Amino acid sequence: MKILYSNEANFKDEFSLLVDRSNIDMQSVMPIVNGIINDIKERGDAALNEQIAKFDKWEVNGNLAITTDEMKTAYDNLDDKLRNALKLAYERIKAYHEKQVEKSWIDFEPSGAILGQKVTPVDRAGLYIPGGKAAYPSSLIMNAVPAIVAGVKEIVVCTPAVGGEVNSLLLAAMHLLGIKTAYKVGGASAVAAMAYGTQTIKKVDVITGPGNIFVATAKKMVYGDVNIDMIAGPSEIGVIADESANPTHIAIDLLSQAEHDEIASSFLITFSAEFANKVNDEIQRLLPNLKRYEIAKASIDNKAAIIVTSDIDECIELMNALAVEHLEIATDNAYEYLPRIKHAGAIFLGHYTPEAIGDYLAGPNHTLPTGGSARFFSPLSVSNFIKKSSIISMNKRAIDEIGSACMALADTEGLEAHKLSVEFRM
Amino acid sequence: MKILYSNEANFKDEFSLLVDRSNIDMQSVMPIVNGIINDIKERGDAALNEQIAKFDKWEVNGNLAITTDEMKTAYDNLDDKLRNALKLAYERIKAYHEKQVEKSWIDFEPSGAILGQKVTPVDRAGLYIPGGKAAYPSSLIMNAVPAIVAGVKEIVVCTPAVGGEVNSLLLAAMHLLGIKTAYKVGGASAVAAMAYGTQTIKKVDVITGPGNIFVATAKKMVYGDVNIDMIAGPSEIGVIADESANPTHIAIDLLSQAEHDEIASSFLITFSAEFANKVNDEIQRLLPNLKRYEIAKASIDNKAAIIVTSDIDECIELMNALAVEHLEIATDNAYEYLPRIKHAGAIFLGHYTPEAIGDYLAGPNHTLPTGGSARFFSPLSVSNFIKKSSIISMNKRAIDEIGSACMALADTEGLEAHKLSVEFRM
The missing domain is CATH 3.40.50.1980 (Nitrogenase molybdenum iron protein domain)
Structure with missing residues (x-):
């Protein structure tokens, strides 16, 4: 699995390729x-x-x-x-x-x-x-x-x-x-x-x-x-983890995303180079035994990355830039970082929250924004199946109070009947 | 202004043309x-x-x-x-x-x-x-x-x-x-x-x-x-009114929509043929004096309709079918009908609530779904500028309680690493 170090010269370029990972090319179809x-x-x-x-x-x-x-x-x-x-x-x-x-x-x-x-x-x-x-x-x-x-x-x-x-x-x-x-x-x-x-x-x-x-x-x-609801692309996971996490657990979580699809993406961001290597070793150990080995291997080889940063702040900053569909924070004090997570479809906190639990029955929806669209899309929810109507109910006193300001604005926009519709009622 | 009677033989066909009024033809551009x-x-x-x-x-x-x-x-x-x-x-x-x-x-x-x-x-x-x-x-x-x-x-x-x-x-x-x-x-x-x-x-x-x-x-x-936010077309108003309404007020409200645009639509639905005629007379009286006469006339002639129904229930049913951007209920007991209004961008209640007040300063947003899309779109709101992330935080006891059900589901979907990611934590 590819390991990138944020202090290397070409990191910015390599990372921007990960940020721009969404390429749903609809033109051809x-x-x-x-x-x-x-x-x-x-x-x-x-x-x-x-x-x-x-x-x-x-x-x-x-x-x-x-x-x-x-x-x-x-x-x-x-x-x-x-x-x-x-x-x-x-x-x-x-x-x-x-x-x-x-x-x-x-x-x-x-x-x-x-x-x-x-x-x-x-x-x-x-x-x-x-x-x-x-x-x-x-x-x-x-x-x-x-x-x-x-x-x-x-x-x-x-x-x-x-x-x-x-x-x-x-x-x-x-x-x-x-x-x-x-x-x-x-x-x-x-x-x-x-x-x-x-x-x-x-x-x-x-x-x-x-x-x-x-x-x-x-x-x-x-x-x-x-x-x-949204335009969704391949599934993806991002994990922020430190040495308090179990490298085997993190490896299998990354693989659980990789087994979905050859073009699914898995990212681990950690400030510990040692932990990064341990997870990588575990992935190599676990991968060959998976039933969906071919798919998972293609995903891990081509679409996955481990990023080693200088500290937890940089982990959070880079993860926000990726705006992933599923984000695990596998640290002892995961809640401490929650206020600073800006962009993610679903956030999985702590050492006992594998992403798979959210796929099936934790409760929240598993239909989530992918490819960085967590910057602006939300999980599928009840709000996708309702719509709203504004309610406005004036009376004589209200129209007398705010009518002339309304007329001034209608006037300046050149909409005379708008103005008259208020004037007639005052 | 065109007056349709819901008990006439060809009403269904004429009305379906009003329902299908949205034709934003994007193909050519x-x-x-x-x-x-x-x-x-x-x-x-x-x-x-x-x-x-x-x-x-x-x-x-x-x-x-x-x-x-x-x-x-x-x-x-x-x-x-x-x-x-x-x-x-x-x-x-x-x-x-x-x-x-x-x-x-x-x-x-x-x-x-x-x-x-x-x-x-x-x-x-x-x-x-x-x-x-x-x-x-x-x-x-x-x-x-x-x-x-x-x-x-x-x-x-x-x-x-x-x-x-x-x-x-x-x-x-x-x-x-x-x-x-x-x-x-x-x-x-x-x-x-x-x-x-x-x-x-x-x-x-x-x-x-x-x-x-x-x-x-x-x-x-x-x-x-x-x-x-949404795909918006020409502006439109629908008014449900009875003889408790002032025909001059209703006429100017319809004209306030017509003056926006030659292709803006104005609809009055009432069960009183007499009231329908009074409003029509008022429109003919007020229209020639409007500064935006040409625009308003084109809209009234080509895109507007008064519909005379048998009763208030039919008024509501037809208005729901039109799913208009702006809906005025100009009756004495407007709130009584509110529960039955299913589709409308904004609902203006009572005799002192001209649509124009909502365009400028009543408070609710004037960016509203048009062309029948009030069936599924909502007014522009704060929710257009936020997004949500699900939060999931399990612990050992929780994963022990629901983990095996999760594993059964992962198993049946053939996703082994998903299953293992739960099993490893149990």
Whole structure:
């Protein structure tokens, strides 16, 4: 694993390559995605069925919908241990997201005027869940729970069914979550169908969920016609650790990110060169035995780095510059550094908080901003499934008090009817 | 003004045209905007200066920045009435937005595990403010205040200066708001420069603000590399009123929207045909005398409608389907209907709440979702300028309690290192 030292001459250049790691190149796939979207807009189900035959290799023949019976059967067939694990995950994630619920509020002015903000769930949410090898029930739970907690009445799930088959764990998770509407369709086709509607699939208001470059591009293209959660890239971890941490634990945490994807990134930033070497040794020791060795090795070789700094302050400064998706602070006094962490999707504190616990059932969402977008994006949350309306209620006294200032501003902007609409009421 | 009756045979078709009123066609301008963005990404200031010479017809020659002296001079030269009106607007808008501030929180589990959410302002925000005739100081106040209240340290304003001149009211508002960094550049060039940075303009994290189709398209194209507020189209109002309302007031409210733009939309929905006719008469009476007659007339003739329904329930149902930017409920018991309003950018209640009061100084933001996007977008707010990080802090007892469920889930998803990262700590 590459080790960089912050006091070396070329460090700044090497580090800036890590900062600029996000390169979701949508330009090349945009024409294809645009074609898929326009075709579905124009021809609806007919286009959708053709695209499924082409990309997922099965004939729909009216079997686009997943039945609730299929979901229940899959759930009943789970072994007890797994069913209980899914239930625990659901309960813990639900409990956390319930703390995010925002209330409508109003406030009062001395004049009796009332100002406020109304919170309303969106009518319909569309959850995109990848299929095939990467069919993760955890993705479904993480996308569905905030929508459920937000109070969304109609939730629809789309997931690809290569050859017509859906992963049984996904089906089981649908039953657990009470999903009633789900379709076997993936990729840009699913995003387009949910954004614009077809004869079978109703148009939704918000689309969330992970996916490949085609899904990400489609989400960006439909943004504005619907809302979306974020544009996500490959997963990543950053660890700040000192000699109080167990090097084996840190090594396996870095590997847990690397095993996701050849282009997943893992960073360790520490001020101890000795600790850096220990972790590196552990990675070399653990890596060959992993079932996903090939993937993890490619990620560690090409996308990972250990950075040795002069002190903890520099560790924090560099980690803020990276703005990683998952950040572990594996030190004895992790909370001490929390106020200074500005940019990270999720922050894992202390020696007993492996990143994996957040992937499954700690409670917070595992859909997190990647590639440095933690500078401006937030974890998926209840707020992705609600929207707000301002509330304004004046009365005669209020309009008399502030009306003339309003008229002066309308006047200076040359908007006469605006001015008159106030004047008429004074 | 067109009057539709909901009991007529072709009403459903006519109404669906109003629902589908949003048609921001970005396809045609996308190649131009793409060229502008790529040029600025590659050549920075050199490209920016050329674009300004081409579109805004002046030579930059190192004078891209607006100085704080220019801002102060403009502010000092304001007449007292206008200065006080701007100050009142600023104070009231600031007071409202301060109520939107979200706190970081943590919560505790019986095991001693800690879960929470950290709220952090973005480092840098870029505000785009249109120039020329539509240079509205109110737009600057509405965009800057939520960023200021969010605690954003670096706020940059971009506004076009046709011929090199900036509207003095905008300059004055910059001084009032304490803006330190502002540049004379508009359109897609400004959005690209703020999104990717040039030698002069620092890259920002969030871009907000209104603009024409080029600005809207540029914002959509840079979305993901930065965050943006929303994609906004022409302004619009919907009014639900009954015979308790003053028809002259309702007529001028509809006209206040129409005077914005030939393609602004105004809708009145009422169950009283008599009231509908009275409002229509008032519009015909007031319209010819307006300074912005041509614009308002085009809007009223082509983009406005009065809809007569059978009862108040149908008024609410149709208004929810329109999901308008500004919604007035001009009835005696306006609050009674508030719970049933699902989709609207801002809701104006009662007989003394003209929409214009919300444009300038009621307090809530005037940047609101248009074209039906109130189904899923919210008013511009403090939350556009912050982002969140999840906080997760386990301990030995917590990991012992939930670790095996986590391992079962990691196992079923085939992620061995995830499983081991938990197992090693148990």
